[in-house]
Amino acid sequence: MAVRVRRIYDSPEPEDGVRVLVDRLWPRGMAKDAARIDEWPKGLTPSSELRRWFHAGDGSYEEFARRYEAELAEPEAARLVDHLRELVRxxxxxxLTASKSPDRSQASVLRGVLDGG
Incomplete structure (x- = not known):
């Protein structure tokens, strides 16, 4: 079982498996039927405060990842991480993320958490 990170704007592929949107906001210009999303667990996405902090350029990706991992340890998010682990099994x-740099996004941090747990 694999965990992949892709841009939501990329065409769905058969090997995607379960497609999970990990952005808090719906991606601009993306039709919901074209996205082929299976799950959108908003409680698993970075908090609005953390997202704004990171996009404002106030901190490093490494600090963002550390703060997001701390948020993922909170009870609601931890429950959703466990659910994703079940899906991976x-x-x-x-x-999926709308980020232009998916390898430096919350999706990549989340993949690391899933791979490590």
């Missing part, structure tokens, strides 16, 4: 999961 059952098959492939693709974490």
């Amino acid at each position: 059952s098959g492939d999961v693709t974490l």
Whole structure:
């Protein structure tokens, strides 16, 4: 079972498995039917405060990752992480983001948490 990170704007592929949107806001210009999203757990996304802090350029990606991992340890988010782990045990999961740099986004941090746990 694999965890992939892709941009939501990329065409869905058969090997995507379960497609999970990990952005708090719906991606601009993306039609919901074209996105082919299976799950959108908003409680798993970075807090609005953390998202604004990171996008304002106030801190490093490493600090963002540390803060986001702390948020993922909170009870509601931890429950959703456990749910994603169950999905990964059952098959492939693709974490989707609108970020122009998916490898330096919350999707990449979340993949690391899933791979490490």
